[in-house]
Amino acid sequence: MDLKELENGVNPKVHWYYQSKKVPLFRYFKKLTKEQGKALTVIDFGSGSGFFAIELQEAFPNMVKEVLLVDIGYTAEEMAATEGSNIRKMHYIPEGISDCVVVMMDVLEHIEDDYAILQDIRNRLGENAHYFITVPAFMSLWSGHDVFLGHYRRYTLPVLRKLLDTKDCKIDSHYYIYGWIFPLVWLIRRIKGGGETNASPESSDMKPAPAPVNFLLKYINIFEMNFRKINKLWGVTCVSEGRIK
Secondary structure, three states: OOHHHHOOOOOOOOOHHHHHHHHHHHHHHHHHHHHHOOOEEEEEEOOOOOHHHHHHHHHOOOOEEEEEEEOOOOOHHHHHHOOOOOEEEEOOOOOOEOOEEEEEEOOHHHOOOHHHHHHHHHHHEOOOEEEEEEEEEOHHHOOHHHHHHOOOOOEOHHHHHHHHOOOOEEEEEEEEEOOOOHHHHHHHHHHOOOOOOOOOOOOOOOOOOOHHHHHHHHHHHHHHHHHHHHOOOOOOEEEEEEEEO
């Protein structure tokens, strides 16, 4: 989760983007734990504030064994304060963890060598490991927002599939979300002078919205999530769900 997105006073507990974006994660986790018939460890890689993993733990307290928040930005004091608790902060994924799901919410675009970091994660995990990944979609949406947040790239489903589809990983489902707002976002970023080679560091596009607008955007996007798995054409975000062998 990009902590810089919160600098404009955005509250993820109410903001339409975060509240709709957690929906496919919740549905995947619910489906996964139902199939598994047991609680799973949630590993939030590049967790930042840990918003999504903590929301998951609060929504499914009986199906989350523990939450591991993994981020190199944590201080020694922050990590020490969580030792022995059910939600722990750490710099690296401990080796050999089984029965888990790795959550990466808009993380890979921040990493120069995304393939190498995925290989490292795979090597650290034990048996019965799964993943849920989101990344920003389409370089045609590249803008000062991406520069400000420190992104290296945006993805498409074929690019993400090529990155993930190895002997160590089985993709169960991948799709775009925020498809209905894609044309509007594209148009706004063209007007603002974005593009693959034309963007200057400005600020995050994520800002608080007036309550009625926030309400409308939240529920329109939540409704769209019902059809997410058939959207292979376009969207603001790519999603991939699967199993790490």
